[in-house]
Amino acid sequence: MKLRFLGGVGTVTGSRHLLSDDNHRLLVDCGMYQGVKNLRRRNWAPFPVEPGTINAVVLTHAHIDHSGYLPALVKNGFKGKIYCTNATHELCKVLLPDAGYLQEEDAKYAFRKGFSKHDHPEPLFTEKDAHEALKHFESVHYHETIEPVKGFEVTFTPAGHILGSSCVHVHHRGSDRTVVFSGDVGRQNDVIMRPPEPIQKADVLVCESTYGDRLHEDSDPDDELAEIISKTAARGGIVLMPAFAVGRAQTLLYLVQRLMAQHKIPKMPVYLNSPMAIRATEIFVRHHKEHRLDQAQCQLIDDNTEYVRTVDESIELNAKRYPCIIVSASGMASGGRVLHHLKTLLPNNRNSVVFAGFQAPGTRGDSLVNGAGEVKIHGEYWPVKAEIYNIGSLSAHGDYREILDWLSQGKLSPQKVYISHGESVASDEMRKRLRERFGWDTEVPDLFEEVDV
Ligand SMILES: [Zn+2]
Known part of the structure; x- marks a missing residue:
């Protein structure tokens, strides 16, 4: 069996791994590149393997950097099935058409403003392409073993990162070898997700390294959030939380509601301004058996959050001047409705912007958390006060x-052990740490490198 690294090398986006033997090809994750222009440009390069020759795809989870290229893969000739857990499937039904819509909007915007090098900028794929890709999906239960491609047996185990997220175990019958892909791995003590299930057997492991060179602060997010929100509200400001529509948005909403119920922050309106995050929250409530929150706790979020669905409501929300909390996507402020809020809120020192998660280099989120004095949004610079x-x-x-x-x-x-899904420094640190602690043979692969496993 061979393993080829088609993406997610030296970066945390564009995850794509190809397993193959003489007769078959199985793709594990099919992510889009995000972040700096150089990376995003890679989305436009022809897929390194002819899509029509790939027999099946399996997905670790729904995040766009692991699933977002699927509509383009199908558009370019992939005919097989796409396997993932039920919750991942549900979330992809929301995320992929939205990604297509955003691609179309970006192309239109670039055409209107004339900042594309092309006379008629084309979207990478459309909302319609995304719906086409969704027809290829098949849901699988955790721990159920399937054979998506002859000779390749696949099992999903919980990875604790977001709803539906999994480690993917691939056993190749012919060589009797097992390759395990960690996917994105969650926390040992997350507010919402249960910890990742331990992996019991792997001949070869492909391990993520987003935080390969860093430790999270030990601080209690409750206290930190309570202090920021109370301080901002006291000076009459608005707290804006750019959040990934799937995962962090639900965590933030729950934490905020819990703080309010415990009287640790003043009562104020909480808005969720992202149609995608609203749908993801509904899925999150429906799948409550797959995370730590029970129905009553989910209800706490649902009852007390004002969902902002239409563009008119969103514009209206942007005109508000009293203390409130706005959760809006995207999480790295690279697109979406949060940009309009940033333009309104950044120039005023009464307001606060709270990021909650990894900010890929080159994104606006990364510039902001690193103290940028101004950021460019929609072609103009906005002061950060x-x-x-x-x-x-x-x-x-x-x-x-x-x-x-x-x-x-x-x-x-x-x-x-191959280290993937990290900036170069983080991946290399993770490589050293795994070797030191366990004595394993570890390596950071090159992009497009193919190895015998
Ligand atoms: Zn992820």
């Missing part, structure tokens, strides 16, 4: 200590 926070302890990724502890919980003795 508002207070900017990044609550690291709210990340949906385990840091290196958590991942090492998690790996030590299984009975693992892999012959080889």
Whole structure:
């Protein structure tokens, strides 16, 4: 069996891994590149393998950097099935058409403003392409073993990162070898998600390294959030929380409601301004057995959050001047409705902007948390006067200590470990740490490298 690294190398986006033998090809994750222009440009390069020759795809989870290229793959000739857990499937029904819509909007915007190099900028794929891709999806239960491609047996186990997220175990019958892909790995003590299930067996492990060189702060997110919100409300400001529609948005809404119920912050309106996050929240409530919150706790979010669905409501919300909390996507402020709020709120020192998770280099979120004095939004520069926070302890990724502890919980003795899904420095640090702690043979692969497994 061969393993080829088609993406997610030296970066946390564009995750794509290809397993193959003489007769078949199985793609594990099919992510889009996000972040700096150089990376995003890679989305436009022809897929490194002819899509029509791939027999099936399996997904670790729904985040766009793991699933977002699927509509383009189908558009370019992929004919097989796409397998994932039920919750991942549900979330992809929301995320992929939205990604298509955004691609179309971006192309139209670039055409109107004339800042594209092309006379007629085309979207990478459309909302219609996304719906086409969704017809290829098949849901699978955790721990159920399927054979998506002859000779390749696949099992999903919970990874604790977001709803439906999994580690993907692939057993190749012919060679009797098992390759395990960690996918994105969650926290040992997340507010909402249960910890990732230990991996018991792997001949080869492909491990993420988003926080390979960093530890999360030990601070209690409750206290930190309570202080920021109370301080901002006291000076009559608005707290804006850019959040990933899936995962962090629900965590933030729950924390805010709990703080209010405990009288740790003043009562004020809470708005969720992202149609996608609203639908993701509905899925999150429906799948409450897959996370820590019971129905009553989900209800607390649902009853007390004002969902902002239409564009008119969104514009109206942007005109508000009294203390309130706005949760809006996207999480790295790279697009979506949050941009309009940033333009209104950043220039005023009464307001606060709270990020809650990894900010990929080159994104607006990254510039803001690193103290930029101004940021460019929709072609214009906006001064940053508002207070900017990044609550690291709210990340949906385990840091290196958590991942090492998690790996030590299984009975693992892999012959080889490949480190993926990290900035170069983070991946290399993770490589060294795994070798030091377990004595494993670890390596950071090159992009497009193919290895025998
Ligand atoms: Zn993810």
